[in-house]
Amino acid sequence: MASIDLHTHVVPPDIIAAMVAAYPARLRGMATLPMQDPDAAITELERVVKDYRFKAVEMGSSIEGEQLTHPKFRPVLRTIEQLGADRVVIGSDNPFDMGYSDPLGELDTVPNLTAQEKEQIRSSTARILLGEA
Secondary structure: OOOOHHHHHHHHHHHHHHHHHHHHOOOEEEOOOOOOOHHHHHHHHHHHHHHHOOOEEEEEOOEEEEEOHHHHHHHHHHHHHHOOHHHHHHHHOOOOOOOOOOHHHHHHOOOOOHHHHHHHHHHHHHHOOOOOO
16 A cells, blocks of 8 residues: 655645635635644644634644643643634544434543533533524
């Protein structure tokens, strides 16, 4: 099997911004953050929000074996909140179980989240689902 360089298949934010500028009524930009380096992720987040007005980010749920709930990622998550990103897409390293019916119930099993953080996630999700966000 041939080796594939995945970096050649990633569309940089600069190109995404150009596509959004060409079709602003149809497209919105979303950045992928380099979460393996939280400081670089914050720098990139600030850049795409300031320069391109991106309001969405995508990240994995596991970064180099560390869960997104690890304390070292909290500065990135706080910055996302402070800058007002209104959509955060979190991918999974695990296959989806389409029969699972209570994903928010899993919050209670996530280590390193305070009760207040869990409630913020639940209430934010509810507002989005109800169209109030």
